[in-house]
Amino acid sequence: MRRFEATQLTLRLAGDRPIVGNLGPTSDELWHAGHRDRNFYTYGNMGLCSSIALGMALATDEQVISLDGDGSLLMNLGTLASIGREQPKNLIVVVWDNEAWGQTGHQTSHTGTGTSLEQVAVSCGIASSSTVTDLEELEGALSSAIATDGPHLIVAKIEEAGYLPVAPVEPEFTLYRFRNTFVDPQQPAPPH
Ligand SMILES: Cc1ncc(C[n+]2csc(CCOP(=O)(O)OP(=O)(O)O)c2C)c(N)n1
Numbered sequence: 001m002r003r004f005e006a007t008q009l010t011l012r013l014a015g016d017r018p019i020v021g022n023l024g025p026t027s028d029e030l031w032h033a034g035h036r037d038r039n040f041y042t043y044g045n046m047g048l049c050s051s052i053a054l055g056m057a058l059a060t061d062e063q064v065i066s067l068d069g070d071g072s073l074l075m076n077l078g079t080l081a082s083i084g085r086e087q088p089k090n091l092i093v094v095v096w097d098n099e100a101w102g103q104t105g106h107q108t109s110h111t112g113t114g115t116s117l118e119q120v121a122v123s124c125g126i127a128s129s130s131t132v133t134d135l136e137e138l139e140g141a142l143s144s145a146i147a148t149d150g151p152h153l154i155v156a157k158i159e160e161a162g163y164l165p166v167a168p169v170e171p172e173f174t175l176y177r178f179r180n181t182f183v184d185p186q187q188p189a190p191p192h
């Protein structure tokens with residue numbers, strides 16, 4: 001399955017739910033698939049996508065979707081332990097697993113040599129963990145995750161077919177736009 005098609009599918013199923021994108025092509029493809037105020041594009045901060053999504057999930061009742069990467073999650077496995085400990089019902093982590101640190105030269109990651117992020121997640125207490133290999137399976141796993149209490153983790157095995165142009169996003173604007181979608185119009189605007 002191609003990550004871009006998988007991202008388009010995720011956006012279609014996500015409705016208005018906030019989506020946090022891993023750095024690099026994951027966030028670029030999220031922008032190209034459908035830029036919206038509730039896309040939180042991360043930039044440079046490898047390993048923190050699902051940690052940021054966990055923080056958001058704990059701060060709101062809304063369902064939050066994290067689009068992480070295998071290499072980034074491997075660099076911060078502690079986030080899986082924290083998700084397992086906190087048990088946020090409203091967090092869905094999708095890992096785009098190309099078995100590589102793709103954007104820095106496609107070096108093979110641990111998932112290409114035997115590490116199962118699904119099993120790591122289960123042993124951290126994320127009981128609803130699965131691995132999918134095509135769009136149909138992803139649609140089933142994501143629809144079910146959206147319809148039930150989490151936390152959920154879906155490892156989606158993906159292929160890449162070149163990179164789309166880098167998305168024209170600025171971290172400060174991303175934060176401003178994203179945060180404003182949570183502002184209650186009846187309340188005074190928060191200080192910047
Ligand atoms: C702390 C830190 N170390 C290294 C990097 C360089 N770096 C940026 S992205 C990346 C690989 C990310 O791999 P993955 O999450 O699997 O995403 P993919 O590139 O495969 O889409 C690396 C090593 C970084 N940005 N920050």
Ligand SMILES: [Mg+2]
Nearest residue numbers: 070071100102
């Ligand atoms: Mg990768």
